[in-house]
Amino acid sequence: MQNGDYMVRATALDGRVRAFALNATGVVSELQRRHGTWPAVSAALGRTAMGALLFSAATLKEEDQALTVEVKGGGPAGRILATANGRGEVRGLVGNPQAHADSRNGKLNVAGVVGTGGYLSVTRDLGMRETYQGTVELQSGEIGLDLAYYLTKSEQTPSAVAVGVFVLPDGSVDAAGGYLVQLLPGLDDDEIAEIERRLGSLPHPTSLVKEGVGPEQVLERVFPDGFELLDRYPVRFHCPCSRERFTGGIVSLGETEIRRIIEEEENDTTEVVCHFCNQAYHFTREDMAAILEAAR
Structure with missing residues (x-):
């Protein structure tokens, strides 16, 4: 249910790390239902939507501001786009909802439907006359790694991004979640290495959601010595069309x-x-x- 979907925003290590985590199973389920996406496309669109939500939490200051993530990788899914605002609302679209690519090692082949020969762009609409856009070449087509590459390359902020969608055999979405961790100036090498080690030891985001691990508990695993919880708010699918x-x-x-x-x-x-x-x-x-x- 979307009612269980929410985002947390936090800092750790005296504000030298920013962290965001979310459960968005209901959001991605609603996207799948509305667009009739096939499994790999459900994962691609869901990951893009969660990326938009995480980026919005990290960059938008006002509720009526908006951020759009667009992925064009040259794959059979075509253009994938998701727009989120400062209220935690997101919507999305995909060019070909019923694209398919053979699975790899028993897992959904997201890169196969997204493609790897294109770009990822992020556009911020801050309510001013001009929008702000950054674009990077796709690195993997898996979305999460591409989002992290964007932050490192375009925003000069070393970041870890993990987003995942688990789709059942009947095509329905069983779990969707993710997190974003940003390293700010002032961290020493040992602190960075410890954060990277803990991030590397985390299970896949969908495994955490399926185990009942909430966003706060995800951050507890990354920052066992504590963190400051700044905000907790619901996220949901919402389209303002009328x-x-x-x-x-x-x-x-x-x-x-x-x-x-x-x-x-x-x-x-x-x-x-x-x-x-x-x-x-x-x-x-x-x-x-x-x-x-x-x-x-």
Whole structure:
């Protein structure tokens, strides 16, 4: 259930380490349900969505700010995109929800559907006139390693990112979770080595979720000497689309384009579908005529 999904934000070692961890099983389950993704794509989209949530927690200062992670690796899944905001809300889309790649060593072949020949970009919308975007070449197509590479390369912040999705044989999502640990200036070599050792000894994120290990307990394993919990808040799937928004979008097309749509529509209604949540909105001929009038 999404109600059990939440994020924690913390610092450790006198503020020289920042850490974030989340359980997002319900979020990824909702993405899978809405898009009808096949297993490897469920994992790829879910990892990207959790990456967006973790990055948002690490970089956004206001609730109405937003951050988008986009992955284009050249694989059969096509473009993968997830947008999260400062309220812990996320939505996502994928070009081909039913892409498939043969499993590797009994595990979902995420890199096989994502591809490895493209890029990962992060765009921050801070509510200003311009957005801020950084882009790096994909390193693995596994998403987690690529997210960590982005932070190290683009943000100059050495980071560990782990995100995982466990999909059952029937295609449903059984577990999804992850964490982000950022090393800040002031750490000595021994402290860094100890953090890396503890991170390396952690089980896979989905194993932790399936064992009932919560985000706080994940951080306890990385920082056994203690950490300062700064925040704990729910994360959830949310798409702000509405009939009113799509009406405004159609009006913005202009009179000529709206007239063309009306003339070419063979049915009595025009259907518009949100790519993020697959919600369909229907506009009758009378609705379209009113929209056309508003566009004049």
